[in-house]
Amino acid sequence: MIKMELAPIILFAYNRPIHLQKTIENLKNNTLAINSKVYFFSDAPKNESDNSLVKEVRNLLHQVKGFREVEIIEQSNNKGLATSVIDGVTQIINTYEKVIVLEDDLVVSSNFLKYQNDCLIKYKEKSDVFSIAGYMPPIQIPNYIEDDVFLIPRCSSWGWATWKDRWLKSDWEVKDFQDFIKDKEKQKMFERGGNDVTAMLVKQQLGVIHSWAIRWNYAHFKHNAYCLYPRFNKVANIGTDGSGTNFPKEVKKYITSITERDYHLPDNLFYDASNEVVKNFKKFYNVSLYRKCINFLKYQIW
Template sequence: MEYSPILLFVFNRPDHVRRTIAALQRNTLAAESVLYIYSDAARTPEQKESVNEVRKYIHSINGFKEIHIIERKGNWGLARNIIDGVTTKVKEYGKVIVLEDDLVTAPYFLKFMNDALDIYKDEEKVGHIQGCDFTQDTSLPDTFLIKWTGSWGWATWERAWKYFNPDGKVLLEELEKRNLTYTFDFNGRYGFTRMLRRQIEGKNNSWAIRWNASLFLNDILSLNVGKSLVQNEGFDGSGTNCGGGGLYSSNLFMDRIEVKRIIPAIENKEARQAYVRYYARTNSFMAKAIRRIKRTLKGDFGR
């Protein structure tokens, strides 16, 4: 098998980057994988020192088949950086694995992603692979298909990325025209539509909500895991879009997850209901209020 390249997007968090790289180096396929690191430039003078520390570190790493470092001259922002990196490399390789600088992977993460990319390469109904589970719902099977895309440790193919539409306004209009916002929001339990609307208004610059909507509107599924191979450590207030509270905590599964082709390629309705339950439990007014109080008492004033 020709293993997929890994695209890693880093900015100004050297400690997070070190943990992300260390975990990747422990992956069973690291030495056989090509790693592309996209380093964004500082937005402000205050960020230059930490950006330079990240850049010095990434030039010192080893443990991969090849390492290519792309240092942006200006500040691109995460969305532009990811869209450009994925578009360029998926065209070159036909497939990519994508990580950000606050994600810690289990030792068999790369194995799982490459197996899934190979097994589902010709399945047009599947366009995304997600390696993180934050629901911690024990009813979920090891792998399942769902009409939703997560962005914490994911992979795709060129044939699927062609559906990506960067125009949030067009995506929102189509969701509303087809009366799909309720389903898109997991039966109204989470505000993905609101997130898309805020992207249109310039209040966030999320590439992920546009990718989610793009595949959703084309009735394309994601292969997800019921045991997490990725842990997001960015909910410590250090990231642009990540507040505190431990809302999306996950436990790393340290063994292999076997990839079996799911036939027919249709959404797992029980898995969708597990997500509905999760968002109903964590996104209610009372749940939000309790989290905010707990974080405030701890001195965590993140979102």
């Protein structure tokens, strides 16, 4: 393992104690957990019906052991996931310069923390790498491709890491949105990692959705930057069962197994749009013609 100062872990929780318990127990199995500091951000209940679940979550958090240090931040007012992530990551990254971020519905491989910390050290000076993904969608990777990591023009929100100098470049208001939405060439470039992202950004700016991830993804695009994805998936989302903010209905498309296999991190990284992995990645996230028509009718975006 690369010699390093371990990045702090940030874990966001709301009202799913059962999922959270699985996430924590799984994370504790990581080889670097005992040497890592973890910050738990617990959002306040949005309504009275969530009071008991939030209380259960907080009781659970106060019993957590197995890490070098645990700090719990309990919000007094409900922020929602997007604001919680933006504010929480900004708060911690201003102190530590780098962070590893999880939510309360993710389980990870036992070498997830090692992988993230290795990448944070290895590629700290590679300014066009804005973030490190732990999740790799179930796409086809041809056997002739030997790489263990890939630069992809799309960020991941499921078990990821970043550095302070990259995070602070994100414009959460997307001030140039009006210029972007008139420029088809920019939209085409933005959609190199999937043709769903422009519609998501439009919905975000209209207030239809409240997503930190699509704005973070836009920051990657604005700065000609990439997310580094692992060949061997290290994250599984157990919240696609209909219990979460982003998945109110069960979704099986994203299910893929976790791999404990080791990895090689090359000294040099290159983005290759012709790479079959990059092509298959885009296909995985591309929306259907039907969905594109719906988006056009609702938001006048193709």
